[in-house]
Amino acid sequence: MTTATFDTHRFIKKMTAEQFTEKQAETIVEAIREANGVEREISPLKHDTERFRSEMKTDFATLEHTMQADLKDVKSDLLKLAEMNKKDLELTKREIIISVGGMVFALAGFIKFFVH
Numbered sequence: 001m002t003t004a005t006f007d008t009h010r011f012i013k014k015m016t017a018e019q020f021t022e023k024q025a026e027t028i029v030e031a032i033r034e035a036n037g038v039e040r041e042i043s044p045l046k047h048d049t050e051r052f053r054s055e056m057k058t059d060f061a062t063l064e065h066t067m068q069a070d071l072k073d074v075k076s077d078l079l080k081l082a083e084m085n086k087k088d089l090e091l092t093k094r095e096i097i098i099s100v101g102g103m104v105f106a107l108a109g110f111i112k113f114f115v116h
Helices: 008-017 022-115
Strands: none
Touching: 008 022
16 A cells, blocks of 8 residues: 655645634644544455455355265265165065965965865
8 A cells, every 4th residue: 555645734734825724724634644544444454355255265166166076976875875776676576576476376275275
């Protein structure tokens, strides 16, 4: 930040030449000094804000990358589970068919035994 020199004595002389009282001119000088002080206080805050913004941008990019990787893992896990469920369903179907077939065979034997 560049600092400009402010000649307060010269400023007060100019203001009094323009019909300001010395007290009014001094009050204006004081207001200018305070405004310059506030600007000096704000400048580091602006720098901190920019640094924070940059850090947040980096953090969000990292978070996005991590979440995309996690999402890829979740999708992979879901596909594996779906395949396992499909195999379990096929196995269950076979077991039901075998059980029903066994019952039909037993029922046929039972009927044969009592009908003859």
